[in-house]
Amino acid sequence: MFDTMTMTKVLGGLCGTFLVYLLGAWVAEEIYHVGGHGDHHEQAYVIEVETDEPADGEPVEEVDFSVVMASASAADGEALWRNCRSCHALEAGQHGTGPALYGVVGREVAFYDDFNYSGALAAVAEVWTPENLNGFLENPRGWAPGTAMSYNGMRSVEDRANLIAYLDSLDD
Template sequence: MFDTMTLTKIVGALCGTLLVFLLGGWAAESIYHSGGGGHGDDHAQAYSIEVEGDDHGGDVVVDEGPAFEEVYAMADAAEGEGLWRNCRSCHALEAGENGTGPYLYGVVGREVSAAEGFGYSGALVAVADAWTPENLNLFLENPKGFAPGTAMSYNGMRKIEDRANLIAYLDSLDD
């Protein structure tokens, strides 16, 4: 039924088909993405639309939302308790029980390297003296951006309301 020559023809046909698809993909890529080189290249704008009465042509004002102090003043500790589940895989709430990260009981207002029995990375000690709500907010937003070289592998919490609620919950634990 099948001999070696038939099997060789089938494998050759599959390889030839794969080669045609690869060359077709390469050709299409060179046609549609010509010029420059990579995705990160800056290109000049092809055209701009003139708008009547647009004589200022100046800076664009970006609304960054409310300040953290305002959001923190309205924070809900009960909501923060639900957000705690993201943290408990590495941290504990009981004083002295360190995990992968230091315990977080009494963390708000505490000195950065004050958790007993935990070896902090030098990156955290260099950027802040105490864990104020503002410092915790910046750290929870982007740990690697706040303290480059930190050992914390968490990617960060994007919503300012979530960060404020979590910090309010942590602050409510130790009265």
């Protein structure tokens, strides 16, 4: 059944397959890389990605938060509350994973004695002003390094202002 000629054909088929694979790899390397065969290759093509900065290299002008806060909508902020309610409560003294947020705007940072705050917050600010809340909501770990809050942050300044306006509208 298996004679020398059959084994020669099988071995020739395997060698031929391996040769086609090597030639394909070489052709792909030539197509997708520009330049020599040294350690460093130039990219054959570049995919352009939009950035927030203008093409002329000038930085984007920062908007004053007080201007954004003046036009904030508490009704729009109520819809944004869903991101917070998994860890926080709006009832005074009722804590979740995070402290209660009733009356948070304008109160001391470590307000509740029955909640275990991380020391990182008290080291950064004393009072939750709208500006402090804006910085914290934008990037909690960047604003207060070492904070226990695991939220990644809210990128839109308008959304942050709306959420702060909503939280401010809850108390008297």
